[in-house]
Amino acid sequence: xxxxxxxxxxxxxxxYTIIAGFLLNVPAQPILHETIRNLYFHVPMWFGMMTILFxxxxxxxxxxxxxxxxxxxxxxxAAHTGMLLGIxxxxxxxxxxxxxxxxxxxxxxxxNGAAITLLIxxxxxxxxxxxxxxxxxxxxxxxxxxxxYVMLIVFLMILPRLNDSLHPGNGGNPGFNKYDLDxxxxxxxxxxxxxxxxxxxxxxxxxxxxxxxxRKTLIND
Amino acid sequence: MALFNQIKFLIxxxxxxxxxxxxxxxxxxxxxxxxxxxxxxxxxxxxxxxxWNALFWIIxxxxxxxxxxxxxxxxxxxxxxxxxxxxSPQAVILSKxxxxxxxxxxxxxxxxxxxALFVGNxxxxxxxxxxxxxxxxxxxxSLLTMVSAIASKTSxxxxxxxxxxFPIMMPLLMVLLKLSKNAxxxxxxxxxxxxxxxxxxxxxxxxxxxLLFRYLWRD
Numbered sequence: 001x002x003x004x005x006x007x008x009x010x011x012x013x014x015x016y017t018i019i020a021g022f023l024l025n026v027p028a029q030p031i032l033h034e035t036i037r038n039l040y041f042h043v044p045m046w047f048g049m050m051t052i053l054f055x056x057x058x059x060x061x062x063x064x065x066x067x068x069x070x071x072x073x074x075x076x077x078a079a080h081t082g083m084l085l086g087i088x089x090x091x092x093x094x095x096x097x098x099x100x101x102x103x104x105x106x107x108x109x110x111x112n113g114a115a116i117t118l119l120i121x122x123x124x125x126x127x128x129x130x131x132x133x134x135x136x137x138x139x140x141x142x143x144x145x146x147x148x149y150v151m152l153i154v155f156l157m158i159l160p161r162l163n164d165s166l167h168p169g170n171g172g173n174p175g176f177n178k179y180d181l182d183x184x185x186x187x188x189x190x191x192x193x194x195x196x197x198x199x200x201x202x203x204x205x206x207x208x209x210x211x212x213x214x215r216k217t218l219i220n221d
Numbered sequence: 222m223a224l225f226n227q228i229k230f231l232i233x234x235x236x237x238x239x240x241x242x243x244x245x246x247x248x249x250x251x252x253x254x255x256x257x258x259x260x261x262x263x264x265x266x267x268x269x270x271x272x273w274n275a276l277f278w279i280i281x282x283x284x285x286x287x288x289x290x291x292x293x294x295x296x297x298x299x300x301x302x303x304x305x306x307x308x309s310p311q312a313v314i315l316s317k318x319x320x321x322x323x324x325x326x327x328x329x330x331x332x333x334x335x336x337a338l339f340v341g342n343x344x345x346x347x348x349x350x351x352x353x354x355x356x357x358x359x360x361x362x363s364l365l366t367m368v369s370a371i372a373s374k375t376s377x378x379x380x381x382x383x384x385x386x387f388p389i390m391m392p393l394l395m396v397l398l399k400l401s402k403n404a405x406x407x408x409x410x411x412x413x414x415x416x417x418x419x420x421x422x423x424x425x426x427x428x429x430x431x432l433l434f435r436y437l438w439r440d
């Protein structure tokens with residue numbers, strides 16, 4: 001129980017976000033109206049994804065330094081979990097886009113960035129799938145993971161600053177801070193971010209354990 | 222400077238190898254010419270800047286992938302082993318990047334010439350377009366060389382080369398498209414922020430290749 005306190009916090013925080021997110025008052029904004037509640041789900045999912053992909057990057061670097069297969073397992077399973085959060089983020093974003101911009105998908109730098117993120121990590125999984133030998137797979141996919149993450153940062157952090165975008169926070173659109181002047185939203189949003197990140201980490205630890213067990217049974221067979 | 226000498230020697234080796242089987246280089250150049258000719262037959266003249274730009278970069282992208290793919294994939298195991306005993310990994314990757322940049326400069330120069338000849342030249346600011354093309358060739362070459370090193374370790378390497386390189390090339394490609402569109406439109410001011418980002422991306426890719434290649438090259 002002592003080790004699991006953060007899992008309880010994660011569950012409580014996410015539950016709190018769902019209940020409070022749908023029940024508490026939100027500021028009335030033009031165009032957004034009630035869809036502003038999606039802020040509690042869409043944005044924390046992306047934050048969670050970036051955090052977990054960073055864990056993946058960190059363990060890829062660690063693998064290259066110490067050649068410990070444990071780091072490779074963590075890196076790959078973190079990428080899987082990050083992908084799951086990314087897909088959830090893209091679905092919630094698409095829903096939000098439908099009700100504010102009128103289409104499921106609009107040509108926009110931020111949305112393209114999201115799609116590219118998914119493509120990069122799908123390519124990473126295909127690369128892993130096409131290498132047989134364990135150590136070689138770990139080493140080469142670690143190199144690709146580091147390479148890809150840096151290019152992703154360029155895409156997600158630098159290019160949107162140069163382009164106009166419909167997405168909040170770009171091209172003269174009001175950013176998150178302007179809606180956030182309302183302190184009730186802040187009361188839900190910050191716990192939501194923490195909750196989704198913790199939930200992502202929890203999922204990741206479960207996936208890591210499953211993967212380790214799988215490899216163990218493979219060796220024993 | 223040992224590294225510098227090694228790089229110089231390895232580039233010389235690449236050029237000599239290329240000259241020994243010229244048909245490989247000829248094949249790539251012919252690929253560019255025939256692709257441009259196919260697009261000429263289907264489009265005749267293109268006057269819409271966006272279409273012109275997109276088609277040009279797509280042709281160049283595929284030609285570059287084909288041109289660079291062979292840099293590691295076609296190296297025989299024995300030759301690689303021999304190379305490892307002679308040079309440092311940094312020298313190997315840097316020399317390949319420099320050599321491929323030269324190759325891509327030839328390819329992109331030819332591509333621009335043939336494309337402008339057949340499909341029509343609508344570029345208004347040629348210097349900016351050439352600078353974009355130059356920086357684009359460097360970027361393509363460093364990224365694709367590294368990806369080709371990764372892909373050469375797998376069994377189905379040509380497919381993987383495309384799959385692995387497309388998503389990570391997108392940031393580079395978007396900046397290139399934007400800059401060359403500006404050059405075609407002939408805007409008065411050069412957009413220095415995009416040029417800086419393009420140089421920045423180039424530097425990042427080369428730095429990463431320099432740091433990461435030593436984990437790739439030995440089996």
